Amino acid sequence: QVQLVESGGGLVQAGDSLRLSCAASGRTFRFSNYPMGWFRQAPGKEREFVATIRWNGAIYYEDSVKGRFTISRDNAKNTVVLQMNSLKPEDTAVYYCAAGREYGMPLTRRSDSVYWGQGTQVTVSS
Numbered sequence: 001q002v003q004l005v006e007s008g009g010g011l012v013q014a015g016d017s018l019r020l021s022c023a024a025s026g027r028t029f030r031f032s033n034y035p036m037g038w039f040r041q042a043p044g045k046e047r048e049f050v051a052t053i054r055w056n057g058a059i060y061y062e063d064s065v066k067g068r069f070t071i072s073r074d075n076a077k078n079t080v081v082l083q084m085n086s087l088k089p090e091d092t093a094v095y096y097c098a099a100g101r102e103y104g105m106p107l108t109r110r111s112d113s114v115y116w117g118q119g120t121q122v123t124v125s126s
Helices: none
Strands: 003-007 010-013 018-025 036-041 048-053 059-061 069-074 079-084 093-099 120-125
Touching: 003 093, 018 036, 018 093, 018 120, 036 069, 036 079, 048 069, 048 079, 059 069
Parallel strands: 010 120
Antiparallel strands: 003 018, 018 079, 036 048, 036 093, 048 059, 069 079, 093 120
16 A cells, blocks of 8 residues: 655745645555656646656656646655746646556556545645
8 A cells, every 4th residue: 555645735826836745655665666746636627637757757747837847756755746836826726646556657647646645735826
């Protein structure tokens, strides 16, 4: 079993920054072998892809966050971080950390994700 715990959400103004962290754990979970990612879900909308980083370091972003968000991972600490800059009101959502299958594909679709965190709220006021 894999546990993912997000932290770092909050209420900010447009143009501000936030840093989301996700701590992963599991008795047999070798973090460095797994693709990790972030999704978000706004009220009344489907959960959508934000960013993902593969076990080999390859990174992918959703178009609307390119140049503003940065995903990174620390394999020694079993954490994945989403640095969000220049936040906009349309970034308001619950943000979820996700893990895929060992040596699996990047998490650009919900179906690529196997494990999910509980989510953290990000609210950006105009």
